[in-house]
Amino acid sequence: MKQEDIKSILIIGMAGGLAKITARLLVKKYPNIKITGVDSRSISESIQNENIEYIRMRYTRGNFEKIFRDKEFDCVYHLGRMSHADTSSLGTSEQRLDLNLMGTKRILDLCLKFSVQKVIVLSTYHVYGALSDNPVFINEDHPLRASIKHPELRDVVEMDQIATNWMWKYQSDIETVVLRPCTIVGPQIKNTMTRYLITPYAPVCADFNPMFQFIHEFDMANVLKDSIEKLPTGTYNVATDECASLKASKEILDCPTIPIPSFILSSAARLLNTGFWSFPRYLLDYIMFSCIIDNGLLKSHLGQDSFRYKTREALLLSKLD
Amino acid sequence: MDNILKALKVDIPEEKFDQIFDQLKSRYPDGEDPWGLNLNKARTTLEYIWPLYKSYFQVRIFGKENVKDEPYMVTSNHSGQIAIDAMLIATAFATEMEPPRILRSMVERFFTALPWVGTLAAEGGAVLGDRQNCLNLLSRGHSVLVFPEGVRGVAKSTFDFYKLQRFTRGFFRMALTSQTKILPVAVIGAEEIFPWVYQAKGVAKLLGLPALPISPLYLPLPSPVDIIIGEPYAIPDVSPEAPDKEIDIHIDKIRTQIRHMTNEGLKNRRAFFANQNHSKVPKDKKP
Numbered sequence: 001m002k003q004e005d006i007k008s009i010l011i012i013g014m015a016g017g018l019a020k021i022t023a024r025l026l027v028k029k030y031p032n033i034k035i036t037g038v039d040s041r042s043i044s045e046s047i048q049n050e051n052i053e054y055i056r057m058r059y060t061r062g063n064f065e066k067i068f069r070d071k072e073f074d075c076v077y078h079l080g081r082m083s084h085a086d087t088s089s090l091g092t093s094e095q096r097l098d099l100n101l102m103g104t105k106r107i108l109d110l111c112l113k114f115s116v117q118k119v120i121v122l123s124t125y126h127v128y129g130a131l132s133d134n135p136v137f138i139n140e141d142h143p144l145r146a147s148i149k150h151p152e153l154r155d156v157v158e159m160d161q162i163a164t165n166w167m168w169k170y171q172s173d174i175e176t177v178v179l180r181p182c183t184i185v186g187p188q189i190k191n192t193m194t195r196y197l198i199t200p201y202a203p204v205c206a207d208f209n210p211m212f213q214f215i216h217e218f219d220m221a222n223v224l225k226d227s228i229e230k231l232p233t234g235t236y237n238v239a240t241d242e243c244a245s246l247k248a249s250k251e252i253l254d255c256p257t258i259p260i261p262s263f264i265l266s267s268a269a270r271l272l273n274t275g276f277w278s279f280p281r282y283l284l285d286y287i288m289f290s291c292i293i294d295n296g297l298l299k300s301h302l303g304q305d306s307f308r309y310k311t312r313e314a315l316l317l318s319k320l321d
Numbered sequence: 322m323d324n325i326l327k328a329l330k331v332d333i334p335e336e337k338f339d340q341i342f343d344q345l346k347s348r349y350p351d352g353e354d355p356w357g358l359n360l361n362k363a364r365t366t367l368e369y370i371w372p373l374y375k376s377y378f379q380v381r382i383f384g385k386e387n388v389k390d391e392p393y394m395v396t397s398n399h400s401g402q403i404a405i406d407a408m409l410i411a412t413a414f415a416t417e418m419e420p421p422r423i424l425r426s427m428v429e430r431f432f433t434a435l436p437w438v439g440t441l442a443a444e445g446g447a448v449l450g451d452r453q454n455c456l457n458l459l460s461r462g463h464s465v466l467v468f469p470e471g472v473r474g475v476a477k478s479t480f481d482f483y484k485l486q487r488f489t490r491g492f493f494r495m496a497l498t499s500q501t502k503i504l505p506v507a508v509i510g511a512e513e514i515f516p517w518v519y520q521a522k523g524v525a526k527l528l529g530l531p532a533l534p535i536s537p538l539y540l541p542l543p544s545p546v547d548i549i550i551g552e553p554y555a556i557p558d559v560s561p562e563a564p565d566k567e568i569d570i571h572i573d574k575i576r577t578q579i580r581h582m583t584n585e586g587l588k589n590r591r592a593f594f595a596n597q598n599h600s601k602v603p604k605d606k607k608p
Contacts, residue, residue, distance in 0.1 A: 132434035135453040136355045207436030209444070211357050243355040262436060289433075292355045 001075065001118045001175060001228050008034045010073040012107065013080030014054055015039035017188025018122075020047065021221035022077065027051045029225060036071050038063075039080065059099055061106055068114045075118045075228055076111050078104065081159060100155040101162065108166045111174060118175040120227045123160040125182050125237065125293050126153065130210070130285040137294040140180070140235045150282035164235055177231045179223065181238035182293055185318040186217025192283060198253060198319050203268070206259035209247050210290040213239040216314035219307045223298070230301050237293040242311040246287055252315045262288055333368050341421045356458070357443030358423060366445045367415060374412045377543045378405075378510070379591075384550035388418045392459060393504035393553065394496045395424060395466045398485055398579055399474030401511035402518060402534050404428075405541065406475075410466060410506060411446060413548050425458050426466040429531065452495060459499035467492045469572075476532030478520045482512040483587065485580050488572050490565060497561040503554040503575055507582035509590050510546035515539070516595035545591040549582045 009026060011019050014037025023035050027049055035052045040059050047054055057063045059080070080103070082096045104121070111119050128138050129146035144160060146153040160178065167176035183193050196202055215223075215238060223238050250257050260268070266284055299306060309317070342364050346352065352360040374380050395414070400406055411424045426442075427450035433439045448454050450467075458465055468474055469488035477484070496503055518536045525533035554575050559567055590596065 132439070133430045133449055133451065135449060135451040135457070137453070137457045207440060209357070209440050211353070211355055213355075242351065243353065244351075245353055245357065245359065248353060248359075290355075290357065 003030065003229065005117060006030050006033055006074050006228060008071055008073050009036070009075045009077065010067065010071065011035060011037045011077045011079060012059075013039055013078070013122075015041040015043045016079060017186065017190065018184065018217055018221055018224070019077070019079045021188065021217055022079070022224045023047070023052050024049070025221050025225045034071070036067060036073070038067065059103055064107065064110055068110045073111075073114065073116050076107070076116050076120070077224065078107055078119065078121045078163075079224075081122065081124070081156070097155045100159045104159050104162050105166075108163065108176075112170055116174060118177070118228060120177045120179065120224060121160075121163040122224070123163065123178050123180045124156060125180050125213075125239070125291055126282075126286070127157050127160045127180060128291050128293065129153075130289040130291045132289050134289060134291055136211075136290065136292045138237070138292065139294040140237055140297060146282070149285065152280075153282055167233060167235075171233050175233050177227045177233065178235040179227065179238050180235065180293065181220055181223075182213035182215055182240070184217055184220050185214050185314050186220075187318060187320040189217050189318065192280060193286070194318055196283070196287075197249060197315070198255060200255050201258055202255070203260045203265055204246060204250065204257040205262040205265055205288050207262050208288040209245045210286065210288060211243045211245050211292055212249060212290070213243055213292060214249070214311050214314050215240055215307065216309035216317060219309055219314075222308075223302065223306070226302055226306075231298075232301070234297070236298045236301075237295055238298055239293045239295045240307050240311065240314075241295065243292060244311050244315075249311075249315055252312055253319060333371055337416070338364060338368070341416060344421055345415075345423065356425070356446075356448045356454075357440070358446050359444040362441075362444040363415075363423065363446060366441065367412065370408060370412050371416070374409060374416075378409060378514075378546045379543070380409055380413060380546045380548060382413055382417055382548050382550065383586075384552075385418065387550050387552050388414075388504065389553075390420055392462050392501055393464045394459070394492065394499075394501045395464060395504045395506055396492060396575060396579070397466065397468055397506035397508055398483075398583055399468035399470045400477070400482070400508060402475060402515045402532075403541075404475055405514055406508045406511040406546075407447075407466060407468070409511070409546055410508065410548060414464070414466075422464050424466045425463050427455060427468075429472065431531065452491060455495050456499055459495065459501045464504075469493075469576075472531045476520050476534060477512070477518070479516065479518050483509075483583055485576060485583070488576050490568050490572060493568055493572050493575070494561045496556060497559055497563075500556050502556060505551035505554060505575055505579045505582065507549040507551070507579050507586050508546060509549065509583065509586035510544045510593070510596070513544035513593060513595040514541045516542065516544070542593075542595055544593050544595060547586050547590060549586050551578055551582050554578065 013019050037054045038057055043054055082099045127144040127146050144157045147157045163178045185194050269281055269284055349360055407426045411426055414424045415421050423446040426447040428447045433449050455465055469492045470486040473486040515536055518534045521533040521535050
């Protein structure tokens with residue numbers, strides 16, 4: 001996609017910290033574009049930028065069709081995947097499945113219908129699953145095994161697969177990029193893993209110490225911004241070269257931990273996961289086993305020095321409010 | 322720790338370890354790598370292993386001159402029921418070779434899921450024995466340690482000691498893909514660490530276990546261990562996807578080289594009460 005073709009962009013999931021940073025970076029790079037940000041959540045701080053319009057709306061087919069008709073988007077960012085962090089009730093779980101699966105499909109179909117030139121979908125490295133027999137440096141062709149042990153992750157895997165299948169099916173009509181980032185950290189990121197990392201005295205497994213890759217929110221937003229022009233149709237892992245173990249990360253953050261054997265921790269998580277401490281059970285696997293992804297394909301397009309923040313800096317900055 | 326060292330009358334050569342880890346730190350500047358290696362913890366572990374290596378198993382190294390400053394696929398016979406041989410080979414390459422290196426031992430899939438043990442092994446350099454993992458390590462200039470006999474090699478009954486088992490082909494195809502030289506190694510003495518063993522293979526299969534050693538003694542004995550390093554096997558001009566029969570010629574040569582080294586090693590081994598019955602050179606199984 002060329003710079004002159006970019007006039008109007010839709011960002012789904014605009015209330016998220018990453019979306020807001022991405023929007024600002026996009027406006028900086030393309031000063032004449034109009035960005036429409038939508039979310040079903042209220043935005044914590046108003047966006048003071050005349051190029052960015054925030055619309056709070058329910059994610060319904062009708063609402064999406066209306067904005068697609070009205071705005072004539074050239075590019076769509078789908079950053080609106082609903083997290084598993086607060087999904088204890090059946091109602092929320094159904095809502096999540098509907099949004100992540102049916103919602104994604106509807107959005108992609110609308111992109112095609114309204115001649116959008118590029119779609120960028122934010123998936124996650126969680127799709128590969130944290131398993132004890134994971135090789136190190138999982139590339140984009142690796143099987144998505146997240147739902148083998150945790151059926152509740154089916155929607156995360158399927159959302160990724162819907163996007164990738166759709167991507168290849170319509171590759172001659174529309175450019176699609178699916179990004180699978182490692183753990184995103186930063187002061188504006190409120191995901192479960194970031195909260196877990198910066199929480200003092202959060203339990204860690206005494207008997208496991210998995211490796212992690214962290215990307216700072218600014219670097220991730222930059223990748224999202226550069227995806228428009230620099231990434232051709234395809235699926236890309238997004239990760240830095242550096243890795244840090246969970247316990248080393250906690251030390252960097254100066255967060256004391258409570259080491260507990262994994263079998264006790266998994267039982268405790270079941271008991272505590274009732275509103276008192278919301279930590280999805282599948283994430284326990286991620287604090288036991290590594291899931292290290294290969295960034296070779298991304299770097300072949302964005303260059304070797306695509307990231308500004310080292311792991312240590314990214315982690316320390318995530319503590320800032 | 323101090324008590325153990327005093328009991329074994331072994332001093333940790335602090336200066337030597339400092340030099341080794343200074344060299345290793347230039348290779349791993351952050352002290353950790355994506356496979357979970359942690360140099361600080363590896364040093365602590367090595368300091369525990371050192372008295373066992375030096376005084377308990379009294380390890381001798383032969384053929385050190387065959388190790389150059391280049392990555393290898395270190396290929397060894399397997400013995401000793403619980404892979405003590407891997408620990409001793411890795412210690413030898415970390416402490417007695419120039420330059421020192423952390424050998425990345427390829428471990429069985431079940432191993433990485435074991436609480437504490439899996440993490441401890443990973444922090445010391447062990448990695449999952451996965452083809453992609455191995456190629457990723459070799460492409461980054463690491464040396465890996467493989468046992469092509471697999472569990473069949475390590476879990477042998479007493480009457481099968483030192484009989485080389487069939488070699489799998491995967492290691493050689495990976496060496497071909499990465500163009501990494503094979504460094505053959507024979508370990509003598511590790512079989513007698515647990516000298517009286519019967520492997521109940523049928524029961525192990527029923528229980529879904531990789532092995533089930535039955536022995537009157539589960540305490541590892543201080544059998545003196547020799548590690549013999551052979552001349553590197555140069556990688557031939559063969560495609561990694563060549564048919565098995567083309568690959569098997571080379572695997573057989575490597576196996577023969579290790580068998581020869583093992584037989585020579587058995588002739589020159591030190592006396593130990595538990596190796597009286599194994600002084601003869603064994604007839605190994607056909608590949």
